[in-house]
Amino acid sequence: MGRFVTARKRAENLGASGAGTEHFWQMIVSSVALAVLLPVFAFTFGSILGLPYEAARAEMARPFPALVTALTLLVGLWHFRQGAQVVAEDYAHGLPRKALVIATVVITYGVLAVGLFAVARLAL
Amino acid sequence: MPDIPRGNRPLSPFMLGSAYRFQWTSATSILNRITGMGLMVGAVLVVWWLMALATGPRAFALADGVLRSPLGIVVLVGCLWAMWYHLLGGIRHLVWSTGRALEIHTAIRFGQAIVALSVVLTVLTVLVLWWR
Numbered sequence: 001m002g003r004f005v006t007a008r009k010r011a012e013n014l015g016a017s018g019a020g021t022e023h024f025w026q027m028i029v030s031s032v033a034l035a036v037l038l039p040v041f042a043f044t045f046g047s048i049l050g051l052p053y054e055a056a057r058a059e060m061a062r063p064f065p066a067l068v069t070a071l072t073l074l075v076g077l078w079h080f081r082q083g084a085q086v087v088a089e090d091y092a093h094g095l096p097r098k099a100l101v102i103a104t105v106v107i108t109y110g111v112l113a114v115g116l117f118a119v120a121r122l123a124l
Numbered sequence: 125m126p127d128i129p130r131g132n133r134p135l136s137p138f139m140l141g142s143a144y145r146f147q148w149t150s151a152t153s154i155l156n157r158i159t160g161m162g163l164m165v166g167a168v169l170v171v172w173w174l175m176a177l178a179t180g181p182r183a184f185a186l187a188d189g190v191l192r193s194p195l196g197i198v199v200l201v202g203c204l205w206a207m208w209y210h211l212l213g214g215i216r217h218l219v220w221s222t223g224r225a226l227e228i229h230t231a232i233r234f235g236q237a238i239v240a241l242s243v244v245l246t247v248l249t250v251l252v253l254w255w256r
């Protein structure tokens with residue numbers, strides 16, 4: 001079907017992606033959030049890493065480390081999912097591209113689910 | 125309007141390799157992608173450590189031991205540098221998205237600045253966490 005569509009027609013309205021600029025805008029919003037979250041997380045996690053088991057559990061049960069960790073994982077892995085899709089779309093084509101995008105989505109949400117479960121279990 | 129033939133048009137070569145000289149703009153661009161992809165390693169290590177902490181003392185001893193081993197520390201500090209570099213590279217993209225700092229000379233200087241600043245911030249972060 002795409003064979004007889006001109007380049008101009010493909011670029012109109014939502015463009016060749018079919019999704020407009022939503023992906024680009026989501027990257028901007030999540031990058032601004034991460035510019036604040038990541039340094040805070042690095043210092044929070046960095047000061048907990050090295051503590052013995054009981055002390056590390058007590059720290060991760062406090063609201064601030066738990067919330068910073070959960071938010072960083074949520075926004076960070078969402079940002080990764082979007083960014084890795086762009087990389088896959090740049091370097092791979094056809095079936096490998098689709099397979100890479102699917103793998104990115106599955107792995108990202110998998111890691112996110114384990115991370116959020118762990119934070120919830122430590123905090124609650 | 126007839127369709128434009130696609131598929132057999134010449135393509136420009138990839139930005140790295142023998143076709144081009146070293147450029148700060150292309151090097152800092154590909155480095156932003158590599159650090160972004162590489163940060164997944166850090167995410168997996170952090171999530172493994174959290175899940176081990178939530179599981180129990182034995183699982184924690186293994187994950188904590190791996191993360192704090194000499195190799196683990198090298199990987200974590202590498203992730204820390206990747207975090208700072210990707211963060212600064214992202215800010216550069218946010219500035220570019222407003223239409224600023226796009227002149228070649230400015231873009232090269234900006235690229236050199238984020239490489240230098242990423243190293244400085246990594247060293248500072250390690251020092252602060254070491255002497256806490």
